[in-house]
Amino acid sequence: xxxxxxxxxxxxxxxxxxxxxxxxxxxxxxxxxxxxxxxxxxxxxxxxxxxxxxxxxxxxxxxxxxxxxxxxxxxxxxxxxxxxxxxxxxxxxxxxxxxxxxxxxxxxxxxxxxxxxxxxxxxxxxxxxxxxxxxxxxxxxxxxxxxxxxxxxxxxxxxxxxxxxxxxxxxxxxxxxxxxxxxxxxxxxxxxxxxxxxxxxxxxxxxxxxxxxxxxxxxxxxxxxxxxxxxxxxxxxxxxxxxxxxxxxxxxxxxxxxxxxxxxxxxxxxxxxxxxxxxxxxxxxxxxxxx
Amino acid sequence: xxxxxxxxxxxxxxxxxxxxxxxxxxxxxxxxxxxxxxxxxxxxxxxxxxxxxxxxxxxxxxxxxxxxxxxxxxxxxxxxxxxxxxxxxxxxxxxxxxxxxxxxxxxxxxxxxxxxxxxxxxxxxxxxxxxxxxxxxxxxxxxxxxxxxxxxxxxxxxxxxxxxxxxxxxxxxxxxxxxxxxxxxxxxxxxxxxxxxxxxxxxxxxxxxxxxxxxxxxxxxxxxxxxxxxxxxxxxxxxxxxxxxxxxxxxxxxxxxxxxxxxxxxxxxxxxxxxxxxxxxxxxxxxxxxxxxxxxxxxxxxxxxxxxxxxxxxxxxxxxxxxxxxxxxxxxxxxxxxxxxxxxxxxxxxxxxxxxxxxxxxxxxxxxxxxxxxxxxxxxxxxxxxxxxxxxxxxxxxxxxxxxxxx
Numbered sequence: 001x002x003x004x005x006x007x008x009x010x011x012x013x014x015x016x017x018x019x020x021x022x023x024x025x026x027x028x029x030x031x032x033x034x035x036x037x038x039x040x041x042x043x044x045x046x047x048x049x050x051x052x053x054x055x056x057x058x059x060x061x062x063x064x065x066x067x068x069x070x071x072x073x074x075x076x077x078x079x080x081x082x083x084x085x086x087x088x089x090x091x092x093x094x095x096x097x098x099x100x101x102x103x104x105x106x107x108x109x110x111x112x113x114x115x116x117x118x119x120x121x122x123x124x125x126x127x128x129x130x131x132x133x134x135x136x137x138x139x140x141x142x143x144x145x146x147x148x149x150x151x152x153x154x155x156x157x158x159x160x161x162x163x164x165x166x167x168x169x170x171x172x173x174x175x176x177x178x179x180x181x182x183x184x185x186x187x188x189x190x191x192x193x194x195x196x197x198x199x200x201x202x203x204x205x206x207x208x209x210x211x212x213x214x215x216x217x218x219x220x221x222x223x224x225x226x227x228x229x230x231x232x233x234x235x236x237x238x239x240x241x242x243x244x245x246x247x248x249x250x251x252x253x254x255x256x257x258x259x260x261x262x263x264x265x266x267x268x269x270x271x272x273x274x275x276x277x278x279x280x281x282x283x284x285x286x287x288x289x290x291x
Numbered sequence: 292x293x294x295x296x297x298x299x300x301x302x303x304x305x306x307x308x309x310x311x312x313x314x315x316x317x318x319x320x321x322x323x324x325x326x327x328x329x330x331x332x333x334x335x336x337x338x339x340x341x342x343x344x345x346x347x348x349x350x351x352x353x354x355x356x357x358x359x360x361x362x363x364x365x366x367x368x369x370x371x372x373x374x375x376x377x378x379x380x381x382x383x384x385x386x387x388x389x390x391x392x393x394x395x396x397x398x399x400x401x402x403x404x405x406x407x408x409x410x411x412x413x414x415x416x417x418x419x420x421x422x423x424x425x426x427x428x429x430x431x432x433x434x435x436x437x438x439x440x441x442x443x444x445x446x447x448x449x450x451x452x453x454x455x456x457x458x459x460x461x462x463x464x465x466x467x468x469x470x471x472x473x474x475x476x477x478x479x480x481x482x483x484x485x486x487x488x489x490x491x492x493x494x495x496x497x498x499x500x501x502x503x504x505x506x507x508x509x510x511x512x513x514x515x516x517x518x519x520x521x522x523x524x525x526x527x528x529x530x531x532x533x534x535x536x537x538x539x540x541x542x543x544x545x546x547x548x549x550x551x552x553x554x555x556x557x558x559x560x561x562x563x564x565x566x567x568x569x570x571x572x573x574x575x576x577x578x579x580x581x582x583x584x585x586x587x588x589x590x591x592x593x594x595x596x597x598x599x600x601x602x603x604x605x606x607x608x609x610x611x612x613x614x615x616x617x618x619x620x621x622x623x624x625x626x627x628x629x630x631x632x633x634x635x636x637x638x639x640x641x642x643x644x645x646x647x648x649x650x651x652x653x654x655x656x657x658x659x660x661x662x663x664x665x666x667x668x669x670x671x672x673x674x675x676x677x678x679x680x681x682x683x684x685x686x687x688x689x690x691x692x693x694x695x696x697x698x
Binding site for chain 2: 020024075076099100101102103104106107109110111114126138139140143153154155156157158159160161164181183184208210211213214218234236237238239240241260276277278279
C-alpha cells in the first residue's frame with residue numbers, strides 16, 4: 001500500500017501544454033503514472049505526445065475518468081483551475097504552482113473544506129511519489145526506492161535530500177508527500193501523518209518541517225495522541241535570523257515563536273526524535289528500522 | 292519608503308502568530324494606508340505627505356493649526372521616539388519638520404512626513420483584521436485599550452481584546468461588528484459606528500488583498516465621531532498584479548541593494564554575517580544547507596534560494612550577487628535537482644566563471660535531475676578552484692575548510 005497516489009491514479013494535468021507542464025507530465029508518465037489527460041482551455045482536441053488535451057476538467061473526467069489533478073498553470077489562474085477540478089469531481093488535486101495570492105488560497109481552502117469532496121495538496125509543493133507505483137509532480141522519482149518509510153515535508157528539495165540518504169542506506173519509501181511551503185496549505189502534516197499511521201505498509205514516518213507557523217507544534221500534539229508508529233522529525237532553519245523570510249512564504253521567524261528550537265522542543269517533548277541535519281535524520285530512521 | 296521585508300508582523304493574541312516577509316508582503320506607510328482607507332470610506336483625518344521642510348510647512352499652513360507632523364516609517368513606537376509632534380503655528384511646524392525629517396527611528400531614516408489636522412480624542416480603541424494562517428480565516432480584533440502596544444495588552448490583559456474569525460466565504464456580517472463592539476465594551480453610543488468601521492476595514496482587507504489591516508488608535512472624538520488615526524496595512528505582493536495602483540507604491544530604491552539585485556533576477560537572497568556564500572535550490576534545502584554549514588563549524592554569508600527550475604542565467608546572476616559581498620571567502624553550491632536541472636546549473640556556473648572570474652574557491656554538490664550531465668559538464672570545463680563533492684555533509688565540511696584557510 002501507499003497513500004494518495006498509486007496504480008489507480010488517473011492523472012490529468014492542468015497546464016499540460018506549458019513548458020514545465022509538458023516536461024513533468026511526460027516524466028510522470030515515463031515513471032509509470034497513468035496520465036490520462038491534460039487541460040488547456042483553447043487547446044482541446046490536441047494532444048501532448050499522445051495524451052489527449054481537453055478544454056475543461058469536466059471533459060477530462062467524463063472522457064478519460066481522471067481522478068487526480070496536477071496544477072501547473074501560472075499563479076493568477078491556479079485558484080480557478082483547482083476549483084474547476086473540484087467541480088468536475090476530481091478527488092485529489094496536487095498544486096505545484098508557486099506564488100498564488102494568499103486570498104485566493106484562503107477561498108480555495110475554505111471552499112474545498114466546506115464541500116468535502118476533494119483533497120488539495122500544495123500549493124507550492126513538489127508533488128507526491130509512491131515509489132514503484134506513481135509519481136505526480138516534480139520529485140526526481142528515480143532516486144527513490146519502494147519501502148516502508150513515509151515522508152511528509154514542507155520543502156521539496158529537502159525531501160529529496162532526506163529520501164536520497166535513506167535510499168543510499170538501503171531503505172525505501174511508501175510515499176513521499178510534499179505539502180508545500182505556503183501559508184495556507186491544503187493538506188497539513190497532521191492529515192498526512194494520520195494517513196501514514198493507517199497505512200499498513202508504512203512502518204516509520206519522517207516529517208520535515210521548517211521555521212514559521214505552528215504546523216509542527218500541532219503535529220507534535222497529534223502524534224502524541226494518535227500515532228503509534230515511530231516518527232523522526234527534522235526542522236530546517238536553525239541558523240535563520242529572526243524577522244528574515246527564507247524563501248518560503250511560511251518560513252519566517254518572529255520573536256521566539258515558530259523558531260526551529262521551539263519546534264524541536266515541541267516534537268522532542270512528545271517523543272519524536274529530531275535530527276539536526278538531513279543525514280542525522282536518515283541515520284536515526286535507519287537505526288529505528290534496524291531496531 | 293522602506294518596503295516590507297525585514298520586519299515580520301506579529302500579534303501574540305489568542306495564540307495566533309501571523310507572519311509574512313519580504314517578496315510576498317508589502318508594508319505601506321501610514322499615509323498610503325490612509326489613502327487606501329479613504330477610498331473605501333473609512334473615516335480618516337485629511338492630510339498631506341511631504342518630503343521636505345518647505346513642503347511640510349506649506350501643508351501645515353493649508354491644513355491649519357493645530358496639526359500633527361508624523362514621521363512615515365514602517366515601524367511601531369515612533370510616537371515615543373519623537374516621531375510625532377503637534378504644531379500650533381508655522382514656526383513650530385517648521386521646527387518639528389526639521390527635527391523629524393532625516394531622524395533615525397530604530398534603524399530607519401525618516402524620508403517622508405505626513406501632516407494632518409490634529410484630532411481631539413475622547414477614547415482610543417484598537418482594531419485589526421489579520422490573515423490567520425493557523426485558522427485559515429481572517430481574524431478580527433477590537434479592544435478599548437488602544438493607543439498602546441497591543442502585544443503588551445495581549446500579555447497583561449488578554450481579556451481586553453475581543454476577537455473572532457470571519458468565514459471568508461461568508462464575509463463580514465453586521466453581527467460580527469456588534470459582537471466585537473459589545474464584547475470589547477466600547478461606549479454604548481458608538482457600537483454602531485464602530486461596527487460600521489470594522490465592516491469597512493474588512494472590506495479594505497479583502498478588496499485590496501491585504502494580509503494585515505490595523506488601526507491603532509481608532510479614536511472617538513468628543514463629538515462622537517469614529518476615526519482611524521493610524522493605518523498599518525500589509526499587502527500580499529503575490530496579488531499585486533490585480534492592483535496596479537498598489538504595485539506602484541513599491542519603492543525598490545529603499546531596499547538593500549544586494550537583496551534588490553537578487554529580487555530583480557528572481558532569486559531570494561538574504562544577507563547574513565558569515566564568510567561562506569551559499570546557493571541552494573529550494574527554500575527548505577537552502578535553510579538546511581545553512582544549518583549543515585553551521586553544524587560543520589562554518590558561518591554562512593547569505594541565504595540564497597535559486598528557486599525552482601533555476602536556469603543557467605539565474606545561476607550566473609546568483610554568483611554575481613553572492614560575490615558582491617566582499618566578506619565571502621568560499622562558496623558552496625548545494626543542488627538537488629527536481630524541477631531544477633543540474634546541467635542548467637552547471638552551465639550557469641561555467642558561464643559565471645567566464646564572465647566574473649571568481650577569486651574565491653567553490654565547492655559544488657550536484658545531485659538529482661540530470662545530475663550526471665551536470666557533473667560531466669563541470670568536469671569537462673575544469674574550472675579553476677572548483678571542487679566537486681558528492682554529499683551535502685562532505686561539501687559543507689570542505690567549504691568550511693576552504694573558508695578557514697582563506698581567512
